[in-house]
Amino acid sequence: MTDFQEVIEKIARSLDSVEDRGTVASYIPELAQVDKNKFGIYVTDAANHGYGVGDADQGFSIQSISKALSVAQAFAILGDKLWQRVDVEPSGDPFNHLSLLEQENGIPRNPFINAGAIVVADVLFSHLDNPKKDFLSYVRNIANDESIDYDEKVAISEVKTGFKNIAAANLIKSFGNIENDVDDVLDFYFHQCSLKMSCRQLTHAFYFFMNGGKCQQGRKYLTSSQAKRINAIMLTCGFYDEAGEFAFEVGLPGKSGVGGGIVALLPNKFCAATWSPGLNAKGNSKLGMKALEQLTTLTGLSIF
Amino acid sequence: MTDFQEVIEKIARSLDSVEDRGTVASYIPELAQVDKNKFGIYVTDAANHGYGVGDADQGFSIQSISKALSVAQAFAILGDKLWQRVDVEPSGDPFNHLSLLEQENGIPRNPFINAGAIVVADVLFSHLDNPKKDFLSYVRNIANDESIDYDEKVAISEVKTGFKNIAAANLIKSFGNIENDVDDVLDFYFHQCSLKMSCRQLTHAFYFFMNGGKCQQGRKYLTSSQAKRINAIMLTCGFYDEAGEFAFEVGLPGKSGVGGGIVALLPNKFCAATWSPGLNAKGNSKLGMKALEQLTTLTGLSIF
């Protein structure tokens, strides 16, 4: 049996001395101030045991990691109709490119590029009574943790500088694939991305993806088939244009964010979250990628 | 000597019976209501004589034709520095595509695609005390006609539905190539496009392009070299992705607008404007293109 505590401590030691920790995201002013030396890993296994090391309990901005949670909520509400609004194919392009949107009539390639997540936000905005409040409740319930909250400063920070996202949303709207007011949808989207969570909390929130749709408390949020499908999208699209590389090196479905967090999971085995704010050239956490690669190598646990 | 009156009457007769007049632009609600059967031509020659036929005195929304006037004003203000903000190459793409913007770091291909004209509007917004008022004065002075005005209804109509332009402006802003507030720049841009002018007025306004920078009243608005250069951009970029076709069939520098107007000119000889609201698949006036083709064929006057 895998001794996760031993493994993650070994990983943390091996990465402790790494000098090149990548570059902290600077395009969101609030994120630029984060200490680059922060590092945490947390693993929750299928039996609900948890294992942590480093800054695993410190909250950080989960950013794009939130896209897995929003698409889960939208999938539960809309079922397969959701895929008429957004596709499930890898984009093959960096995460902020609009080119494909123009070629493909405003149907984003997948729900994990910004354009796709904005369409998902629009879906939720149409179906939730109080979008910001209801999405937050959803995340709190899934993670069984009422302390999770938006970081208003970060959310506002994005509203002010998120020109590419405003561009994407308006371009999609020009094709008729956004139903609500663009400003409303983006305000909701930026709040969703501003969620502040720790590695521990993230493994609790993502537990249902590795557990056939059921959270740690046994509540069903997705059918088993739906959970599998979101895992498939995470594997093929969860890491911008480095998705192939992550599948190749790590071999787990997962989702990263520019706040430096990554969550990855092995169905029916474990869910792991890492946090290290420095990013590589493709926008994924440099040490987080390495840590997860070591995790699958040392444990021999991967989907392949 | 060319008898322009005879020529344009002949053209008008030959086009009178054409059944397929193209499609009136519908994306701006106010434009969609225009009568498709309207048709006018007006020619002003170098000696200041004017020749008209049909609806040559009825005002219509000049839309993108205004881009030639705004780039002239910006060129006069900024000189060659303007070309650091916008390039002078044909785009090879339809007029609303954002793809190239991403590849080329927010420097639009030329001042006649929407993205380029928005950058030009930003330049004017930075340098004019009262942008909307001052640009309108500029056009009135150049055309020597105080009756020219914005069409507020059309301007507002664009603000509401111009999602692609909002997308373009925000994308450019994300690359740092827009200095002012995006909403302010677009409000100015939409007003500029809403200018209502007749064929006659357009030939007066464009007279200085064919006259080495001097208007009909002899005032100098551009150096001779600057006038030539804008003529060159009109020839290579004035007709979206049909610029080559227009040069090939007509052989004159010119600029078209989705309101169905076209202005074209032969340096030191004449300036001609046509209006027919139905557009071809590339967004240029169907009958206007034919009329100008006949004009150069019948008179033997073209730059080539």
Added chain:
Amino acid sequence: MTDFQEVIEKIARSLDSVEDRGTVASYIPELAQVDKNKFGIYVTDAANHGYGVGDADQGFSIQSISKALSVAQAFAILGDKLWQRVDVEPSGDPFNHLSLLEQENGIPRNPFINAGAIVVADVLFSHLDNPKKDFLSYVRNIANDESIDYDEKVAISEVKTGFKNIAAANLIKSFGNIENDVDDVLDFYFHQCSLKMSCRQLTHAFYFFMNGGKCQQGRKYLTSSQAKRINAIMLTCGFYDEAGEFAFEVGLPGKSGVGGGIVALLPNKFCAATWSPGLNAKGNSKLGMKALEQLTTLTGLSIF
């Protein structure tokens, strides 16, 4: 325990009455003559038991399925250096597009688009004494089946009409990423694609991918890590621009070919091959996709 025989018979019955079987590939004349009603499934489980139904023993042109075998041989020879010649990212584009090649300096996106497989063929051509003979031996050994052979008619048929592949190879050569003579490399590549195998034989040949690199006879062809990595590429890139869809609907690493074959596998559990010559719009076997979707649904076996 899964009764594969029962499951695949159920699948075959359910698909028997499907009328729309897609379109048989016509661009290779020899393939166009295949009977559209052919249908076979074969499963080999980890314990070496085999289960077949329909035309599971009839040979067909495996085409692109061969790319998984050639990349395995090249990976074993060159190790991680192989990935300097070809990347591991999904292309997001149809299987025959050259555009990305130009943007990315002749490094194909992954070894499963034609451009990438041609680079792999070039690697093998440089390292094998007798490329065609040695690659064939490799496949025969892995599958433990001396009856496997090239179909010369098909190979020649491709040489004559493979203009896009000739274009791709020359474009890559222009970037210096092909070492040998283009004609030699393509002749080898077309032979490799012309391999004729049955569903049964394909599950034997792909057994080592699901068995940590060891074939049914226990010979080691890849390290466990290498086998996992090729599985990862199959999952993210094995189905042209339908890779996301296949991961989403089926949830197994796999590889398809325009001959109508598909092989898919669940590590340490089973390897399955289907054959139905009719293709969908994206070039994958229409009934094969459905059969594999049912296989994972009925057995509950998938990597997610």
Added chain:
Amino acid sequence: MTDFQEVIEKIARSLDSVEDRGTVASYIPELAQVDKNKFGIYVTDAANHGYGVGDADQGFSIQSISKALSVAQAFAILGDKLWQRVDVEPSGDPFNHLSLLEQENGIPRNPFINAGAIVVADVLFSHLDNPKKDFLSYVRNIANDESIDYDEKVAISEVKTGFKNIAAANLIKSFGNIENDVDDVLDFYFHQCSLKMSCRQLTHAFYFFMNGGKCQQGRKYLTSSQAKRINAIMLTCGFYDEAGEFAFEVGLPGKSGVGGGIVALLPNKFCAATWSPGLNAKGNSKLGMKALEQLTTLTGLSIF
């Protein structure tokens, strides 16, 4: 009246001391050996007077300049049907990109990108009895100069290293827009590009473009309308993705080649050729561009 001799001598003096002469094309081995300091200008005016300076009588490889002559011959043979095989729009892309070909079903953007010139070569190959011989005769007749010839060494040099052109030709063939054997068409195309001519000879050969289709000896090779149309294509497409810049700075229809030659003309006035082997980043002669810019500035003669 313009004293061309004085003007070109002044230009030659002003450019004599320029240190940065660009980079000699190296991709064709035979071209790489040319002396970078060579420089010549020749002007032939409408009255058939000639004016030369520097190396105006030394032959060099005209390369892409030949495309204007081949499209003239094909236009005379096929008439407007030619434009079903190749378009007349600027490409907006560097001269060797294949991307647009894929998007536009094998119809090249214009006859001056390599892909378009290869289609033109295919047209001539179909219609000429002895393509290489007949095209050479055509050029000799037009220029009234039997000494003009192919440079076999250069032609062979291109056959060996022209991988991008082979790629383009095969890609076009895959769309059915090349009728003949690809190797035959390319052999003809490479010969055409290998033509060795001096500045003086080039102005003689291009005289008919500026003279309504009639050569210096008064023979008619194109209708007046056809000559104008090729001039229009030269203006919008004659300088790769620097066509807009050339129109903007120089304001004449023209055609450049990687051998360092440029021909430009003002209808009914003059035809000028320059030669300086060093190229700028876009593949056009660095000093040639400057010389022609000065020519239009000093004489005030341009189409705008």
